Amino acid sequence: MSNTSSGESTMPTASQSKISESPLFRELRESVAKETVAFTFACGGTIPIVSSPLDTAEDVDGDKLRATECLPIDLRWDPNDESVLSSETKLTFPLEPNTEKNLDRLIKDTVPATFGLGGEHVYDESYRKATKLDPTRFSSTFNPYELGIIDAIAQTLLPSLRHSKQTRSVKAELYKLNLYSGPSGKFKTHVDTPRSPAQFGSLVVCLPVEHRGGALEVRHKGKTVTFDWSNSEGDDKGPSIGWAAFYSDCEHEVLEVTHGHRLTLTYNLFCVRGNGQLGGNYPWLDPTHLPLYKTIRSLVQEHDGWRDGGYLGYNCSHVYPHTSKTNLNFLAPDNLKGADMLMYEIFRSLGLKVSFRPVVTDLRYYDPETGEDAAPVVGLKLEWTTWRFPRDNVEEEYDKWTGKVYSNRRRYYWRSDSESESEPEPTREPGYIRFEDVHWLNNFGHKEPQISWVAHGNEPAGVTTYSCCAIIAEIPSRGSQETGNKTVQSP
Ligand SMILES: O=C(O)CCC(=O)C(=O)O
Numbered sequence: 475m476s477n478t479s480s481g482e483s484t485m486p487t488a489s490q491s492k493i494s495e496s497p498l499f500r501e502l503r504e505s506v507a508k509e510t511v512a513f514t515f516a517c518g519g520t521i522p523i524v525s526s527p528l529d530t531a532e533d534v535d536g537d538k539l540r541a542t543e544c545l546p547i548d549l550r551w552d553p554n555d556e557s558v559l560s561s562e563t564k565l566t567f568p569l570e571p572n573t574e575k576n577l578d579r580l581i582k583d584t585v586p587a588t589f590g591l592g593g594e595h596v597y598d599e600s601y602r603k604a605t606k607l608d609p610t611r612f613s614s615t616f617n618p619y620e621l622g623i624i625d626a627i628a629q630t631l632l633p634s635l636r637h638s639k640q641t642r643s644v645k646a647e648l649y650k651l652n653l654y655s656g657p658s659g660k661f662k663t664h665v666d667t668p669r670s671p672a673q674f675g676s677l678v679v680c681l682p683v684e685h686r687g688g689a690l691e692v693r694h695k696g697k698t699v700t701f702d703w704s705n706s707e708g709d710d711k712g713p714s715i716g717w718a719a720f721y722s723d724c725e726h727e728v729l730e731v732t733h734g735h736r737l738t739l740t741y742n743l744f745c746v747r748g749n750g751q752l753g754g755n756y757p758w759l760d761p762t763h764l765p766l767y768k769t770i771r772s773l774v775q776e777h778d779g780w781r782d783g784g785y786l787g788y789n790c791s792h793v794y795p796h797t798s799k800t801n802l803n804f805l806a807p808d809n810l811k812g813a814d815m816l817m818y819e820i821f822r823s824l825g826l827k828v829s830f831r832p833v834v835t836d837l838r839y840y841d842p843e844t845g846e847d848a849a850p851v852v853g854l855k856l857e858w859t860t861w862r863f864p865r866d867n868v869e870e871e872y873d874k875w876t877g878k879v880y881s882n883r884r885r886y887y888w889r890s891d892s893e894s895e896s897e898p899e900p901t902r903e904p905g906y907i908r909f910e911d912v913h914w915l916n917n918f919g920h921k922e923p924q925i926s927w928v929a930h931g932n933e934p935a936g937v938t939t940y941s942c943c944a945i946i947a948e949i950p951s952r953g954s955q956e957t958g959n960k961t962v963q964s965p
Pocket residue numbers: 652661666678690726727728738740
């Protein structure tokens with residue numbers, strides 16, 4: 475295999491290239507494409523509001539099961555005019571008769587809702603027509619934890635991974651009260667700005683105020699889920715709250731509100747470390763029942779092309795701050811979402827060693843080993859890095875970044891045809907992976923800034939190279955599978 479530190483041949487063997495041509499591998503690529511689209515990226519529901527708790531069903535031990543209904547919700551806020559009585563800055567949902575005056579006051583007390591554009595807060599009604607209150611100006615008795623909403627989100631969007639050391643759970647932080655009013659309240663297609671690298675999603679809760687239109691559409695990889703909490707004519711469903719949660723990188727849109735007022739509370743959702751396995755009831759993602767698991771298992775365990783081992787590579791279908799250098803950096807695998815966590819779990823369930831790697835698909839750089847522009851390339855570490863020319867020896871930095879180390883590297887700023895001496899054999903960091911040795915299960919998608927090249931000189935210049943985040947599984951060679959002897963270490 476290609477990742478010893480002795481500098482032996484790294485060319486894929488004939489048997490390895492057979493893998494990519496096999497019908498099983500093709501089937502797997504098709505399944506991965508389907509799975510990345512089909513996997514849940516949003517969830518939601520409605521919860522009826524009742525005036526007093528209904529008889530809650532009991533389980534066999536006489537314990538009350540979780541409430542599936544919500545008691546009336548109080549909302550209070552700070553008025554613009556401090557002389558207003560507190561009885562006038564309060565609403566109870568479902569709205570009681572004769573509270574139109576208070577609703578009107580709430581509408582007047584909200585302020586125009588901006589949105590982020592190029593690092594600035596912009597107000598533009600053709601893009602977002604809404605008003606808002608910051609959480610310092612209002613409070614409500616609504617609690618998404620009590621109603622099981624946060625558990626449902628954790629189970630659906632962020633189940634704990636069997637192969638992660640710790641369980642993960644969801645923290646919801648109240649973010650805004652928003653009001654979209656007819657006839658033209660809306661928020662055109664956008665993605666929310668994560669407040670920290672630990673933020674994985676958003677939760678929207680719609681309070682029961684009469685309105686038409688205003689459906690929330692959430693999209694991922696060409697698929698759309700619609701949450702419509704409007705009231706249609708003659709609707710006698712009774713008051714309820716509607717909720718929807720979705721991953722931060724999903725595009726979403728609030729369609730035009732044609733009548734009435736669409737009043738929502740929004741929450742930022744963060745991934746936090748859990749307290750461990752709670753009574754064995756913690757929601758686990760079990761990938762072994764899925765067809766994709768079986769196909770990968772067959773390919774890994776039955777295909778004879780792995781005699782010398784090799785790699786399977788999967789490009790994350792969601793966006794992560796994978797090159798972030800902050801303390802709260804990308805905590806892979808803790809932050810994995812949707813199909814990405816599924817792929818990670820499948821690889822780990824098969825006992826494969828897994829690493830998270832940056833893949834730069836367009837690094838224009840001469841590689842003396844192959845005599846080619848070395849693109850694309852798999853990096854050793856995810857963190858964003860800066861190379862300063864001429865202070866840093868960029869060739870050396872490049873070698874370190876790829877995990878290929880030349881003991882006696884000749885400097886190549888430009889390749890000239892007259893340069894014929896051969897480069898010394900490189901040694902390799904443990905975990906060095908050549909792009910060509912990976913059997914890629916899907917195409918490359920979102921990219922994050924990975925390497926900044928800063929040149930000082932007569933003409934100062936800066937260039938940024940971008941990387942995708944790949945999950946790479948190492949298939950050990952047949953010999954080492956039998957002896958359990960792993961030759962490669964992932965960082
Ligand atoms: O109110 C909604 O349904 C979504 C609002 C939204 O997208 C946002 O506040 O960023």
